[in-house]
Amino acid sequence: MELQKNEKYYGFLLQEKREMKDINGTGYLFLHEKSGAKLFYLSTRDDNKVFSVSFRTPPLDSSGLPHILEHSVLCGSKKYPLKDPFVELAKGSMNTFLNAMTFSDKTMYPVASRNQQDFLNLMDVYLDSVFYPNIYRYPEILQQEGWHYVWDEDKGQLSIKGVVFNEMKGAFSSPEQMLFRKTQESLFPDNPYGNESGGDPNHIPELTQDKFLKYHQEYYHPSNAYFYIYGDGDILNHLEYIDEEYLSKFTAIDIDSAICWQNAFEEPVEQSIKYPVSSEENTEDKTYLSLNFVAGDSRNPELHLSMDMLNHLLLGTSAAPLKKKLIQSEIGKDVFGYYDSSIQQPVFGIVVKNSNEESVNQFAEIVFETLQEVVENGFDKKLIESVINSFEFKLREADFGRYPKGLMYGMKMMESWLYDADPYLHLEFTPVLKKIKKSLEEPYFENLIQKYLMNNTHRSLIKVIPEPGLNEAKEEAFAREMEELRDRMTGKEKESLIRNNERLLNWQNEKATKEEIETIPLLSIDDLDPEPEQIPIELSNLGQVPVLRHPLFTNNIVYTNLYFDLKHLDSDQMPAAGLLVSMMGKLSTDQHHYEDLSNEINLHTGGIGFSLEGFPQNGDSMEYEPKLQIKARALTSKNHEMWRLIEEISQGTKWTEKKRMREVIREIKSRLEMSMLQEGHLVSVKRALSYLSPASQFLEATSGIQFYHYIADLDENFEEQFETFVETLKEIHGKIFHINNLTASFTADEKDLDELQKPLLGFFDSLHQNELEEVLKNFRSTNPWKNEGLYLSSDVQYVAKAGNLLQSGYNYAGSLQVLKTIISLDYLWKKIRVTGGAYGAMSGFQRNGNMFFVSYRDPNLEETLKVYDGLASYVSNFSVDDREMTKYIIGTLSRMDTPLTPAMKSEKADGYYFSAVSQEDLVKERQEILSTTPETITTLAEMITESMKDEYICVLGNENRIKNAQGIFQRLIPVLR
Numbered sequence: 001m002e003l004q005k006n007e008k009y010y011g012f013l014l015q016e017k018r019e020m021k022d023i024n025g026t027g028y029l030f031l032h033e034k035s036g037a038k039l040f041y042l043s044t045r046d047d048n049k050v051f052s053v054s055f056r057t058p059p060l061d062s063s064g065l066p067h068i069l070e071h072s073v074l075c076g077s078k079k080y081p082l083k084d085p086f087v088e089l090a091k092g093s094m095n096t097f098l099n100a101m102t103f104s105d106k107t108m109y110p111v112a113s114r115n116q117q118d119f120l121n122l123m124d125v126y127l128d129s130v131f132y133p134n135i136y137r138y139p140e141i142l143q144q145e146g147w148h149y150v151w152d153e154d155k156g157q158l159s160i161k162g163v164v165f166n167e168m169k170g171a172f173s174s175p176e177q178m179l180f181r182k183t184q185e186s187l188f189p190d191n192p193y194g195n196e197s198g199g200d201p202n203h204i205p206e207l208t209q210d211k212f213l214k215y216h217q218e219y220y221h222p223s224n225a226y227f228y229i230y231g232d233g234d235i236l237n238h239l240e241y242i243d244e245e246y247l248s249k250f251t252a253i254d255i256d257s258a259i260c261w262q263n264a265f266e267e268p269v270e271q272s273i274k275y276p277v278s279s280e281e282n283t284e285d286k287t288y289l290s291l292n293f294v295a296g297d298s299r300n301p302e303l304h305l306s307m308d309m310l311n312h313l314l315l316g317t318s319a320a321p322l323k324k325k326l327i328q329s330e331i332g333k334d335v336f337g338y339y340d341s342s343i344q345q346p347v348f349g350i351v352v353k354n355s356n357e358e359s360v361n362q363f364a365e366i367v368f369e370t371l372q373e374v375v376e377n378g379f380d381k382k383l384i385e386s387v388i389n390s391f392e393f394k395l396r397e398a399d400f401g402r403y404p405k406g407l408m409y410g411m412k413m414m415e416s417w418l419y420d421a422d423p424y425l426h427l428e429f430t431p432v433l434k435k436i437k438k439s440l441e442e443p444y445f446e447n448l449i450q451k452y453l454m455n456n457t458h459r460s461l462i463k464v465i466p467e468p469g470l471n472e473a474k475e476e477a478f479a480r481e482m483e484e485l486r487d488r489m490t491g492k493e494k495e496s497l498i499r500n501n502e503r504l505l506n507w508q509n510e511k512a513t514k515e516e517i518e519t520i521p522l523l524s525i526d527d528l529d530p531e532p533e534q535i536p537i538e539l540s541n542l543g544q545v546p547v548l549r550h551p552l553f554t555n556n557i558v559y560t561n562l563y564f565d566l567k568h569l570d571s572d573q574m575p576a577a578g579l580l581v582s583m584m585g586k587l588s589t590d591q592h593h594y595e596d597l598s599n600e601i602n603l604h605t606g607g608i609g610f611s612l613e614g615f616p617q618n619g620d621s622m623e624y625e626p627k628l629q630i631k632a633r634a635l636t637s638k639n640h641e642m643w644r645l646i647e648e649i650s651q652g653t654k655w656t657e658k659k660r661m662r663e664v665i666r667e668i669k670s671r672l673e674m675s676m677l678q679e680g681h682l683v684s685v686k687r688a689l690s691y692l693s694p695a696s697q698f699l700e701a702t703s704g705i706q707f708y709h710y711i712a713d714l715d716e717n718f719e720e721q722f723e724t725f726v727e728t729l730k731e732i733h734g735k736i737f738h739i740n741n742l743t744a745s746f747t748a749d750e751k752d753l754d755e756l757q758k759p760l761l762g763f764f765d766s767l768h769q770n771e772l773e774e775v776l777k778n779f780r781s782t783n784p785w786k787n788e789g790l791y792l793s794s795d796v797q798y799v800a801k802a803g804n805l806l807q808s809g810y811n812y813a814g815s816l817q818v819l820k821t822i823i824s825l826d827y828l829w830k831k832i833r834v835t836g837g838a839y840g841a842m843s844g845f846q847r848n849g850n851m852f853f854v855s856y857r858d859p860n861l862e863e864t865l866k867v868y869d870g871l872a873s874y875v876s877n878f879s880v881d882d883r884e885m886t887k888y889i890i891g892t893l894s895r896m897d898t899p900l901t902p903a904m905k906s907e908k909a910d911g912y913y914f915s916a917v918s919q920e921d922l923v924k925e926r927q928e929i930l931s932t933t934p935e936t937i938t939t940l941a942e943m944i945t946e947s948m949k950d951e952y953i954c955v956l957g958n959e960n961r962i963k964n965a966q967g968i969f970q971r972l973i974p975v976l977r
């Protein structure tokens with residue numbers, strides 16, 4: 001049925017209907033008249049359907065109310081009264097996305113699924129949760145998710161616990177986060193952006209149950225809601241359901257949730273903040289300097305896109321003039337820009353890392369001088385063209401990795417819709433791009449610089465300064481505050497606190513009844529595909545080189561992957577190989593200066609990347625295939641240009657540009673440091689696995705802490721080491737780019753593949769073809785350690801424990817994937833997140849036998865290790881009914897069946913090829929998953945005990961906590977240099 005504008009459908013008035021060519025869909029904007037709810041339906045042929053309901057939630061203070069509310073509404077509702085419907089959905093639905101997010105001014109509840117019934121189920125649980133949450137019935141929810149006092153009778157100690165309280169303590173450990181927070185605070189003193197919607201740990205305890213409920217009543221009303229549905233679903237059916245079940249029960253109200261406009265400053269401001277570093281850390285070169293500009297209005301689509309491009313022009317590529325100037329001035333070692341378009345008044349930011357306080361004036365001077373120069377001389381037209389091209393490529397390709405396309409469109413939409421402008425404003429990019437392209441003839445970006453940067457006084461200059469021992473001081477101050485509070489407490493108050501703690505614990509430990517659990521709808525096993533998806537792969541040869549072809553619909557884009565074997569390298573050359581790939585594409589070549597090269601890449605391709613991969617061998621814990629991977633993508637019409645660039649970079653890179661190499665090395669070092677704080681769980685797992693697995697040791701040496709220390713050492717002793725370092729690079733280059741080492745992979749439409757792979761023949765000539773040492777090296781080294789405590793300045797821990805089930809005499813089976821679902825969403829979730837107060841915990845079981853458990857932003861250390869020790873006994877006592885088991889099986893398969901983009905599909909298939917995983921293996925694994933019973937699970941207990949008994953442990957985290965737990969570790973090392 002054709003829907004007509006100005007007609008009503010189930011209470012929804014169709015206000016506008018719009019063909020949206022750029023994303024191949026039709027948009028329908030509805031207003032639900034009775035409740036005042038807004039709904040945008042983006043109808044496309046994509047079966048990965050997305051639903052989201054969002055509320056405009058300006059934070060009124062920094063107590064984190066919006067964030068804690070986001071967590072809390074997912075702790076049970078009227079129709080779904082169990083304590084964690086979210087976890088039940090994660091266990092047993094076929095969702096392709098399930099999460100909730102708090103932003104500076106909105107809270108979003110998105111879900112996605114490819115299964116029609118599942119999609120409706122998810123929608124219903126989410127809608128009931130946001131409109132009828134159990135927070136009114138159980139004050140325990142705010143205590144658990146937000147904060148509560150804990151009384152420790154034995155120690156006579158008072159402290160604070162809470163999921164968001166801990167999550168934000170972790171978030172506030174990172175200097176980048178502190179910078180971002182300070183920036184918003186400095187630029188928006190008079191509106192909600194000056195507050196911390198996530199919650200400042202110092203202010204979270206100001207939140208009371210009253211304020212909490214009042215906020216929900218006011219802001220979680222349909223009149224303040226933005227509904228979004230995307231995909232190939234039945235519009236009328238969805239409208240009818242939402243009206244009947246929810247919206248028809250509400251009457252529109254006036255809600256004042258609009259974000260008031262922050263007036264521009266007459267004078268720029270300057271502020272500073274201190275961040276903690278560990279007591280032994282050197283503070284030199286550890287200051288962050290940043291200039292931030294409030295730039296325009298997010299309801300202007302042309303400005304929105306062009307300011308983002310301007311950021312790339314000035315700071316995003318090797319050719320970017322401002323980045324270049326700042327790096328060359330040597331006031332800092334890493335420079336980056338950002339454009340935050342997720343708020344009503346977007347912010348344009350320039351950040352210099354690894355700098356010093358004294359350089360702040362020089363920093364500002366260089367920025368404004370360079371901007372002046374750019375305005376006077378104009379941008380290089382080739383740079384402009386290359387940046388526009390790379391933006392256009394990404395917009396049209398719309399490859400968001402594991403995130404559903406519809407979700408990303410929905411998030412983009414909120415950047416205008418939330419501020420009362422049209423929701424499709426930022427999704428119609430063709431006309432906007434056309435306007436921006438006039439910048440190739442006119443001083444377009446140069447004018448933006450003048451107006452929004454040079455002549456803009458609404459800006460702030462921020463310093464984030466390292467302070468050794470600040471964490472300890474903060475901890476002490478907090479402990480003192482708690483002591484004082486304890487001493488002031490009357491006996492009666494203490495008693496009531498103890499009772500309250502007991503009540504909370506009882507509530508937390510109260511098991512959901514069968515009836516409660518069964519309110520969450522469940523699909524049946526028959527709804528699942530009994531066969532795993534088969535990604536097309538054709539094996540052939542071109543000359544002596546193996547070729548993998550993946551005929552897939554790619555919308556005229558070709559994805560090319562080249563894999564070079566690293567088996568001819570010595571194991572001590574691995575860190576250098578890691579550095580070699582990190583520098584490729586960033587140095588000059590025989591044909592182009594590095595600035596020009598970066599323009600060429602952006603002008604002709606969608607990106608060329610270089611990385612190292614270690615492919616573990618199926619069923620073998622010791623063997624793996626170390627490879628260098630070149631990953632390139634381009635429009636099929638630009639295939640030849642892409643190949644020209646691949647050849648130029650892989651063969652013609654000049655390893656002689658000493659100054660440039662040092663710049664790149666410092667940038668890599670700084671980026672690695674960032675990842676230690678933000679992705680500490682990945683760092684500690686990688687390290688823990690390196691104690692027992694050669695494949696993981698390879699990754700550790702080329703991208704982990706060992707790699708970081710290698711780089712830090714090189715940076716420190718650069719002058720003395722440069723010559724030998726370059727010799728090593730040249731030597732390993734010759735051992736890598738050899739024709740015998742190559743395997744190529746192509747992904748494109750079937751009809752185009754023959755033509756697209758032709759340039760490979762020409763590429764052969766550029767490769768080494770000499771005799772190579774025949775003996776293949778056997779990389780079987782592992783780290784000599786068994787366990788380590790890695791300390792830095794952080795409020796939280798990442799506690800990892802590893803083992804290998806093949807080495808302990810067991811086999812890999814599909815049931816391990818079901819076990820992973822069970823322990824991640826039941827045992828670890830309850831013990832480490834709900835009771836322990838960590839943000840999360842993960843586990844993994846791989847085909848080479850590697851297995852691990854790791855906690856994320858964890859306030860504990862020894863306690864978490866004890867939780868791991870209790871796993872085997874939990875597993876041996878595992879007993880659930882059929883319905884519960886079905887749930888775990890569905891959850892397992894839905895995790896494994898995440899829809900993939902063409903680029904991801906081909907990489908996955910290539911990975912299977914190198915790891916010797918056959919389609920039969922995948923079929924077998926799936927059958928094993930489908931036939932897993934509670935008994936299969938209990939038999940895995942012995943495997944866990946045996947594989948985990950060697951105590952391979954790595955903890956990354958707080959200095960004091962690690963030093964206090966010294967007895968656990970063979971050695972302690974400070975991570976950052």
Ligand SMILES: [Zn+2]
Binds near residue numbers: 067071164167
């Ligand atoms: Zn959170």
